[in-house]
Amino acid sequence: MDYATLLQILDSTIRLGIPLLLACLAGLYSERAGIFDIGLEGKMLMAAMSSATVAALTGSVWIGLAAGIAGSMLFALVHGLASITFRGNQLISGVALNFVASGITVLIAQSIFAQGGRTAPLEGGARFLPIDLPFAEALQGVPILGPLYYEVISGHSILVYVGLLLVPLTWFVLYRTRYGLRLRAVGENPASVDTAGVSVRNLRYSAVMITGVLCGLAGAYMACGLQAGFGREMTAGRGYIALAALIFAKWRPWQALGATMLFGFFQALALRPDVVEAVVRVKVPVPALDALPYILTVVVLAGLVGKAIPPRAGGEPYVKER
Amino acid sequence: MTKLPTWADVVLVPVISLLLAAFFAAIVLLAIGQSPTQALTVMVNGALGSAYGWGYTLYYATSFVFTGLAVIIAFHGGLFNIGGEGQAMLGGLGVALVCLYLPMPHWSLTLLLAMGAAMIFGGAWAAVPAYLQAKRGSHIVITTIMFNYIAAALMIYILVNILRPDGSMDPASARFSDAVGLPKFHDIPILQDLFLKYDAEGALKLGKDGLPSYQRVPANVTFFIALAACVGVWRLLWHTKLGYEIRAFGKQEKAANYAGISSFKIIMVAMILSGAFSGLMAINNVMGQAERLLQNSAEGAGFIGIAVALMGRNHPLGVLLAAILFGFLYQGGASLGLETTIPIELRTVLQGLVILFTGALDIMVRMMLGWFFSPRHAQAKGAA
Numbered sequence: 001m002d003y004a005t006l007l008q009i010l011d012s013t014i015r016l017g018i019p020l021l022l023a024c025l026a027g028l029y030s031e032r033a034g035i036f037d038i039g040l041e042g043k044m045l046m047a048a049m050s051s052a053t054v055a056a057l058t059g060s061v062w063i064g065l066a067a068g069i070a071g072s073m074l075f076a077l078v079h080g081l082a083s084i085t086f087r088g089n090q091l092i093s094g095v096a097l098n099f100v101a102s103g104i105t106v107l108i109a110q111s112i113f114a115q116g117g118r119t120a121p122l123e124g125g126a127r128f129l130p131i132d133l134p135f136a137e138a139l140q141g142v143p144i145l146g147p148l149y150y151e152v153i154s155g156h157s158i159l160v161y162v163g164l165l166l167v168p169l170t171w172f173v174l175y176r177t178r179y180g181l182r183l184r185a186v187g188e189n190p191a192s193v194d195t196a197g198v199s200v201r202n203l204r205y206s207a208v209m210i211t212g213v214l215c216g217l218a219g220a221y222m223a224c225g226l227q228a229g230f231g232r233e234m235t236a237g238r239g240y241i242a243l244a245a246l247i248f249a250k251w252r253p254w255q256a257l258g259a260t261m262l263f264g265f266f267q268a269l270a271l272r273p274d275v276v277e278a279v280v281r282v283k284v285p286v287p288a289l290d291a292l293p294y295i296l297t298v299v300v301l302a303g304l305v306g307k308a309i310p311p312r313a314g315g316e317p318y319v320k321e322r
Numbered sequence: 323m324t325k326l327p328t329w330a331d332v333v334l335v336p337v338i339s340l341l342l343a344a345f346f347a348a349i350v351l352l353a354i355g356q357s358p359t360q361a362l363t364v365m366v367n368g369a370l371g372s373a374y375g376w377g378y379t380l381y382y383a384t385s386f387v388f389t390g391l392a393v394i395i396a397f398h399g400g401l402f403n404i405g406g407e408g409q410a411m412l413g414g415l416g417v418a419l420v421c422l423y424l425p426m427p428h429w430s431l432t433l434l435l436a437m438g439a440a441m442i443f444g445g446a447w448a449a450v451p452a453y454l455q456a457k458r459g460s461h462i463v464i465t466t467i468m469f470n471y472i473a474a475a476l477m478i479y480i481l482v483n484i485l486r487p488d489g490s491m492d493p494a495s496a497r498f499s500d501a502v503g504l505p506k507f508h509d510i511p512i513l514q515d516l517f518l519k520y521d522a523e524g525a526l527k528l529g530k531d532g533l534p535s536y537q538r539v540p541a542n543v544t545f546f547i548a549l550a551a552c553v554g555v556w557r558l559l560w561h562t563k564l565g566y567e568i569r570a571f572g573k574q575e576k577a578a579n580y581a582g583i584s585s586f587k588i589i590m591v592a593m594i595l596s597g598a599f600s601g602l603m604a605i606n607n608v609m610g611q612a613e614r615l616l617q618n619s620a621e622g623a624g625f626i627g628i629a630v631a632l633m634g635r636n637h638p639l640g641v642l643l644a645a646i647l648f649g650f651l652y653q654g655g656a657s658l659g660l661e662t663t664i665p666i667e668l669r670t671v672l673q674g675l676v677i678l679f680t681g682a683l684d685i686m687v688r689m690m691l692g693w694f695f696s697p698r699h700a701q702a703k704g705a706a
Binding site: 038078081082083086087088089090091092093095096097098099100101102103104106107108110111117232236237240243244247285287288290291294295297298301302303308 | 350354355356402404454458459460461463464465467468469471472475476478479482483625628632664665667668669670671672673674675677678681682683684685686689
């Protein structure tokens with residue numbers, strides 16, 4: 001494998017890792033507040049469909065993005081209702097919302113575009129366009145680092161950089177603000193937060209809504225950045241892989257970046273059978289490559305994680321009075 | 323919150339949840355410019371309006387009974403098995419291997435072998451996530467979901483590279499021989515009279531050989547095996563030591579450990595049994611209907627098991643009733659796809675809504691009912 005191929009794979013790693021990163025950070029807020037969210041997948045799907053639909057109809061990717069976030073937040077709100085207000089089973093609520101999203105996205109896309117559940121292909125201003133970072137062209141001649149900067153780091157759409165910036169931001173919010181302290185506390189011991197006179201309900205709702213916004217970004221990036229439109233089940237399990245990454249990262253933001261980029265790398269490898277074959281020197285069947293990200297997810301969960309301790313109050317509805 | 327009377331808990335809560343799900347599905351239909359009443363009429367006519375419709379409804383219900391039982395076995399052990407889909411695909415592989423390579427002289431013997439193979443393959447596919455949960459603490463929900471995707475890829479590989487007959491383009495196995503075909507409802511004496519064909523004047527339609535002809539339906543003898551499985555699972559969970567251990571573990575892991583129940587054993591046994599029942603559904607769809615192994619043979623039945631288990635209140639009798647209800651939704655949804663412009667995905671929406679209302683929002687439903695059954699409300703009514 002030469003340097004140019006490596007750069008291409010790293011470039012794909014970032015492209016494919018970003019939806020995972022956004023979804024993983026989304027899950028981080030919710031789970032740190034004590035609300036398990038299996039429904040990242042459904043929220044991404046919903047956001048992908050609403051953003052692609054509105055972007056196709058208006059021709060503006062920004063209005064599409066807003067619609068994507070709104071669609072995702074609607075689902076987040078229902079999840080909040082079920083798991084906070086009505087103290088339901090959070091896993092079941094997430095699974096249910098994934099099914100609803102899987103069906104309803106096709107119903108809506110089909111009723112608007114009548115193209116077998118897909119949205120009309122997006123072009124021009126209806127997509128996120130690549131951004132060239134400063135001096136990318138000029139520095140291309142610098143050995144090793146120049147092409148790395150030009151091929152891998154520069155030339156992505158805006159949401160890629162937003163996603164990367166969200167990592168330090170999330171770290172800051174979580175560990176350096178009062179809100180972050182309370183958020184972490186409400187996931188570990190909600191009764192203590194309640195005793196301090198802070199509303200457990202409001203904190204948890206706010207976390208769930210942040211999850212909605214971030215899943216909205218993830219879905220909009222999938223439909224309007226990575227691809228040019230929505231297709232049925234286009235998220236293909238990424239919401240679940242993001243959850244696996246979250247566990248791998250032990251619910252911490254910087255580690256989430258590492259974990260999602262690792263999974264992004266697996267997905268990038270799955271797209272390059274020639275490279276995989278050159279490295280392992282055996283012909284690898286295509287289905288095996290398709291399954292690779294999922295198999296490696298299981299391997300990582302089983303073998304590499306070590307002891308992952310979730311937030312103590314995760315999955316438990318908070319009952320104020322008994 | 324007021325405690326509800328038992329009948330309200332068992333009957334009213336699921337029924338109201340179902341009505342809520344239907345109500346929101348109707349809103350979705352209105353929003354995309356379709357008529358909910360037309361949809362309901364088409365669904366009822368398509369699924370229940372004829373013996374033919376019932377033949378399909380009960381065929382789907384048979385599959386859902388198996389996957390629903392699979393989910394409740396795991397649920398009682400405190401485990402959430404979302405891997406029914408993959409386990410059912412692997413069960414299909416087991417059934418196909420028996421039917422292709424070990425056909426017996428009589429269908430009943432082949433069926434026994436196929437059942438064994440389906441349960442072993444499905445159980446084995448569930449055993450890996452179970453082991454990872456028990457020994458490594460890997461989250462069973464995520465691993466079973468990953469195993470669904472892996473199963474789908476594995477089936478494509480096996481169908482395309484191994485089981486596909488020479489010269490065929492479909493990713494599907496060869497057709498099974500006629501000797502292993504299971505009797506359908508229209509082949510079973512007495513029962514077949516329900517499926518007699520009549521012509522416009524109401525007279526019996528006769529075939530070329532002068533005998534009466536029957537509507538061909540996919541419902542088959544495995545329906546009765548599904549009924550037996552309900553009884554079997556009920557006996558297992560409530561009348562055996564193992565069932566007691568599974569339920570005790572599901573209620574309180576620490577207390578169960580203290581009573582000498584091994585976490586490792588229960589996680590493994592409950593998940594393998596669960597996978598075995600998911601796998602067992604393949605005798606219905608692979609051996610009973612398709613008569614060859616197709617790609618994506620389970621067609622989502624593994625996921626519907628979750629809705630069926632929740633709707634059925636985690637009890638085999640409830641599972642049976644809920645499975646028939648979902649059989650209706652499935653066959654009715656198929657009629658929608660054929661006769662209207664409503665996409666077949668409406669089924670997935672309904673399935674999700676039923677899971678949402680019966681599984682996650684059931685406290686909301688109870689709160690609503692609790693107000694109705696509360697002593698104060700009853701008094702107010704008495705005074706008026």
